[in-house]
Amino acid sequence: MMKLNYFLYGLLWCISSSTNNISVINNDSIRLKTEQQNFTAGTTIVLTFSGSEDASIRLYCSNSYGTTLLNPKVTTNELQYILPAHISNKAGVVQWKLLNNASSLSGIVHIVPQEQPVSLETYVGPPSIEAGKTDYTMLVTIPTDTFDNPLPENTKVTLRRQFLSSEQQDTIKTSNLIAYQNMYAPIKSGRMLLATECLNLNSKEYTVEIMPAIATDFEIFSKRSHEYADGNQLTTFTTSILKDKYGNTVSDGTYVEFIIKNAHGNLLKTVGMTIDGVATAQMMHPDHEETWKIKAYVTGISESNTLSLTYKQVVKDFTVSFSKNNRNIEVGPLQSFMKQHIPDGLQVMLHISQNGNVVKSDLKESRNGFVNFELNPNVISNGKYVIHITAAGITKIFKEIQL
Amino acid sequence: MIKTDKNIMRGFLVLTYVFIISMLIFLVSSAFGYLNTGADRSHMLHTEVKKEQIYLPKMTWINDGNKGRKLDTQTLTQIENDYLNAWYIRHVAYKTNQTVGIDDYYTENARKNILEYVAQNEEQKITIHTTTLSHEPNIEFFSEDGQLVVLKDTNVIAYKQVYQNETFVTETTEIANYTVILLLEDGFWRIRHLVKDSVETLQNTTQTKKIASVNLQGINYYPQATPWDMYGDNFDLKSIQNDFEIIKKAGLNTIRIFIPYEDFGKANVQSSKLEKLQKVLDAAEEKQLKVIATLFDFYGDYRILDWTLTQRHAEMIVTTFKNHKALFAWDIKNEPNLDFKTRGKQNVIAWLESMISLVKSIDNKHLLTIGWSNMESAHLLQNTVDFVSFHYYDAPADFSQQYAQLKLKVTDKPIVLGEFGQSSYGGFWKPFVGSEKKQAAYFTEMLQILEAEDMSYLVWTLYDFEDIPSKVVGKRPWRTNPQKKFGIIDNKGNKKKAFECIAQ
Numbered sequence: 001m002m003k004l005n006y007f008l009y010g011l012l013w014c015i016s017s018s019t020n021n022i023s024v025i026n027n028d029s030i031r032l033k034t035e036q037q038n039f040t041a042g043t044t045i046v047l048t049f050s051g052s053e054d055a056s057i058r059l060y061c062s063n064s065y066g067t068t069l070l071n072p073k074v075t076t077n078e079l080q081y082i083l084p085a086h087i088s089n090k091a092g093v094v095q096w097k098l099l100n101n102a103s104s105l106s107g108i109v110h111i112v113p114q115e116q117p118v119s120l121e122t123y124v125g126p127p128s129i130e131a132g133k134t135d136y137t138m139l140v141t142i143p144t145d146t147f148d149n150p151l152p153e154n155t156k157v158t159l160r161r162q163f164l165s166s167e168q169q170d171t172i173k174t175s176n177l178i179a180y181q182n183m184y185a186p187i188k189s190g191r192m193l194l195a196t197e198c199l200n201l202n203s204k205e206y207t208v209e210i211m212p213a214i215a216t217d218f219e220i221f222s223k224r225s226h227e228y229a230d231g232n233q234l235t236t237f238t239t240s241i242l243k244d245k246y247g248n249t250v251s252d253g254t255y256v257e258f259i260i261k262n263a264h265g266n267l268l269k270t271v272g273m274t275i276d277g278v279a280t281a282q283m284m285h286p287d288h289e290e291t292w293k294i295k296a297y298v299t300g301i302s303e304s305n306t307l308s309l310t311y312k313q314v315v316k317d318f319t320v321s322f323s324k325n326n327r328n329i330e331v332g333p334l335q336s337f338m339k340q341h342i343p344d345g346l347q348v349m350l351h352i353s354q355n356g357n358v359v360k361s362d363l364k365e366s367r368n369g370f371v372n373f374e375l376n377p378n379v380i381s382n383g384k385y386v387i388h389i390t391a392a393g394i395t396k397i398f399k400e401i402q403l
Numbered sequence: 404m405i406k407t408d409k410n411i412m413r414g415f416l417v418l419t420y421v422f423i424i425s426m427l428i429f430l431v432s433s434a435f436g437y438l439n440t441g442a443d444r445s446h447m448l449h450t451e452v453k454k455e456q457i458y459l460p461k462m463t464w465i466n467d468g469n470k471g472r473k474l475d476t477q478t479l480t481q482i483e484n485d486y487l488n489a490w491y492i493r494h495v496a497y498k499t500n501q502t503v504g505i506d507d508y509y510t511e512n513a514r515k516n517i518l519e520y521v522a523q524n525e526e527q528k529i530t531i532h533t534t535t536l537s538h539e540p541n542i543e544f545f546s547e548d549g550q551l552v553v554l555k556d557t558n559v560i561a562y563k564q565v566y567q568n569e570t571f572v573t574e575t576t577e578i579a580n581y582t583v584i585l586l587l588e589d590g591f592w593r594i595r596h597l598v599k600d601s602v603e604t605l606q607n608t609t610q611t612k613k614i615a616s617v618n619l620q621g622i623n624y625y626p627q628a629t630p631w632d633m634y635g636d637n638f639d640l641k642s643i644q645n646d647f648e649i650i651k652k653a654g655l656n657t658i659r660i661f662i663p664y665e666d667f668g669k670a671n672v673q674s675s676k677l678e679k680l681q682k683v684l685d686a687a688e689e690k691q692l693k694v695i696a697t698l699f700d701f702y703g704d705y706r707i708l709d710w711t712l713t714q715r716h717a718e719m720i721v722t723t724f725k726n727h728k729a730l731f732a733w734d735i736k737n738e739p740n741l742d743f744k745t746r747g748k749q750n751v752i753a754w755l756e757s758m759i760s761l762v763k764s765i766d767n768k769h770l771l772t773i774g775w776s777n778m779e780s781a782h783l784l785q786n787t788v789d790f791v792s793f794h795y796y797d798a799p800a801d802f803s804q805q806y807a808q809l810k811l812k813v814t815d816k817p818i819v820l821g822e823f824g825q826s827s828y829g830g831f832w833k834p835f836v837g838s839e840k841k842q843a844a845y846f847t848e849m850l851q852i853l854e855a856e857d858m859s860y861l862v863w864t865l866y867d868f869e870d871i872p873s874k875v876v877g878k879r880p881w882r883t884n885p886q887k888k889f890g891i892i893d894n895k896g897n898k899k900k901a902f903e904c905i906a907q
Contacts, residue, residue, distance in 0.1 A: 060573055064599040066520035067531045086519035092599040099573055125548025138547035148512050150596055176543045176553045
């Protein structure tokens with residue numbers, strides 16, 4: 001409805017007759033002498049009127065950017081209006097009107113851009129695209145003349161591109177002041193170089209990165225110095241070289257998550273990022289007998305096979321000795337698979353309970369194969385307690401301990 | 404005991420520690436906060452440029468797709484905002500010959516063109532007062548990286564007044580087509596290239612209706628309780644319906660009502676006000692009263708850069724009510740000639756002309772007039788209105804002579820006396836000047852003259868009022884008090900002597 005209204009509005013403002021040509025509705029003798037209507041930007045444009053020497057007659061003049069009034073240069077029976085450079089240099093339509101009372105001379109002058117470009121304003125984006133035949137980048141160029149006017153429609157622009165061993169050349173034409181081209185990504189990753197040329201004017205070099213596409217499924221491997229659950233050594237996980245479906249190695253830094261499921265169904269996670277397609281991650285050995293199932297993911301994109309690893313128990317048994325009214329508990333020596341003291345850091349858990357309620361819990365890590373617990377009389381008053389000690393998956397229970 | 408003491412001591416120490424630490428954190432964070440003020444990242448991205456609506460030309464996007472990337476609505480809105488700002492900033496630059504804001508909306512290369520113009524116009528003391536009334540832009544191309552847009556802006560209607568040495572030189576209305584390249588820089592869509600492809604001068608040839616006569620016997624209407632504030636919080640439809648009943652019974656067939664510009668919400672007309680106006684028109688239709696709706700009451704700006712706002716206002720109101728059966732005519736503006744002195748005759752006339760074109764383009768069915776305040780101005784713009792109307796508050800004896808003069812100038816349009824009346828006030832501020840008797844005598848005499856001239860008329864007004872807002876005749880008591888007593892019914896609802904003269 002609004003559109004229709006607007007259409008009516010347009011109709012009502014009926015268009016005057018003096019449009020495309022210089023109108024001659026003059027009542028007195030002033031006449032336009034200049035016959036030329038089309039000019040090239042940069043040429044001096046003089047509108048000469050014969051039949052008057054009245055210097056007070058101004059010329060209304062308006063182009064794309066603005067409007068102004070011009071004063072004449074008076075010669076014998078002539079008025080000369082020299083369009084200032086900021087009007088005669090800009091392409092587009094210039095409308096003029098002679099502002100004398102009697103006549104209403106008006107008209108337009110077309111200014112076309114110069115043919116020779118001096119600048120190729122070029123925009124390339126996005127600057128990086130994904131290999132394969134779906135993603136593309138776009139090059140837009142605005143060839144302009146020395147006065148910053150975009151060149152005329154259908155000006156030819158040559159677009160050259162180099163990628164790996166291939167070099168290609170296309171011709172595009174300007175339309176609506178610009179010329180543009182969509183460039184689809186090749187299936188190989190790498191760097192594409194672009195350049196444009198318009199009427200022997202060459203642009204600078206533009207680069208577009210062709211990034212590898214997303215990773216496909218891959219394999220994982222593990223490496224460990226021994227198979228014992230010593231809670232100390234690291235198992236290292238690595239992937240095969242991650243590749244996209246075109247065989248390009250994925251970008252460095254691709255985030256790979258390794259999800260480890262233990263015998264109880266709990267999940268452990270470690271991560272790594274790819275370098276040259278290979279991601280590496282590590283996980284400390286468990287401190288008790290365990291079976292791990294490991295699978296790696298590039299989240300939402302691809303996954304690996306499942307690895308299974310078994311760790312053997314190292315601490316077979318340990319001694320617990322009480323002293324100082326049973327308030328000092330010494331656990332150890334904790335011995336590893338070659339009877340060596342287990343490396344520092346094995347966790348030992350202590351629970352003290354009375355009538356089924358846990359009164360106090362403590363967690364300590366081993367040092368030189370031993371752990372000592374001191375039971376503070378301010379915290380645990382005298383009485384009978386049950387004591388649980390857990391280390392390396394083995395739990396020992398001491399009932400009726402008098403403190 | 405010892406344990407308890409220890410615990411108290413412990414508690415005290417802990418609380419003291421917590422207090423000191425929280426004080427320290429508070430001090431450090433206030434210092435940190437102070438140092439961070441003014442460094443808000445959103446300023447850099449211009450995410451919240453506060454904007455008042457100052458420029459609203461009619462925008463009709465032609466959505467026929469583009470050759471590049473698909474354009475989402477949010478980007479289109481941003482482009483529209485910045486593109487219109489670019490036009491507005493340029494209008495301001497040429498009006499003031501200053502370049503404030505040009506940098507924000509034109510790229511470095513494009514702004515040179517404007518600066519050169521401004522420099523030349525400044526030197527020769529030329530100022531251009533201009534606005535664009537409508538645009539029909541069409542996105543031709545949107546680049547894949549979202550940084551470049553090419554649009555064709557067609558049928559851009561621009562009105563211009565050119566001044567030199569503060570003297571009016573010429574005015575013109577042009578319709579032009581542009582090709583524009585905009586680049587996204589620093590969060591602004593800036594004009595990079597602007598090329599005028601074609602331009603034509605528009606002649607205003609508004610088509611008027613040829614009518615022989617209008618046959619109106621009516622009254623200018625405000626409710627008794629809320630004069631000059633008819634659509635406010637105290638809007639009372641019941642009393643309006645009663646008043647219309649009185650008017651109908653008095654044998655009158657027309658009312659003239661007023662639509663205040665600011666009260667209705669300027670460019671963004673409030674729907675609540677429109678609903679109230681709808682109810683008034685419905686009530687008039689029920690009583691078979693014809694309505695002359697006077698737009699732009701209390702509007703007095705007329706600046707060319709304000710035109711687009713008034714056009715959106717008129718567009719909304721006229722579009723809403725153009726099919727209402729009670730509507731008889733649009734009165735574009737009440738007494739615009741009173742603004743000639745302060746706002747410039749040139750501006751007021753140009754504004755009226757442009758507004759008439761707009762209203763006619765939306766509603767070609769109803770008649771259109773301008774309520775001039777006197778007979779000297781009534782002939783102005785007579786070729787664009789459907790009937791001429793003016794107001795008369797002078798002595799009845801002088802009427803015929805002045806009217807004869809007007810008829811010489813206006814030969815082919817019906818002429819309506821839009822307002823006439825006399826105050827019955829004869830109190831302290833103007834003792835013995837007026838009375839109900841004198842008022843009745845005035846109406847008797849005037850109606851005889853009008854009958855002799857076979858003229859349509861509208862009386863001022865139905866009621867005496869208790870309060871006159873200061874925006875009507877100011878605050879001086881010798882002005883406001885007579886203004887209160889122009890009614891033909893007093894403020895208690897009793898019919899004055901004049902009522903009988905009017906009622907037929």
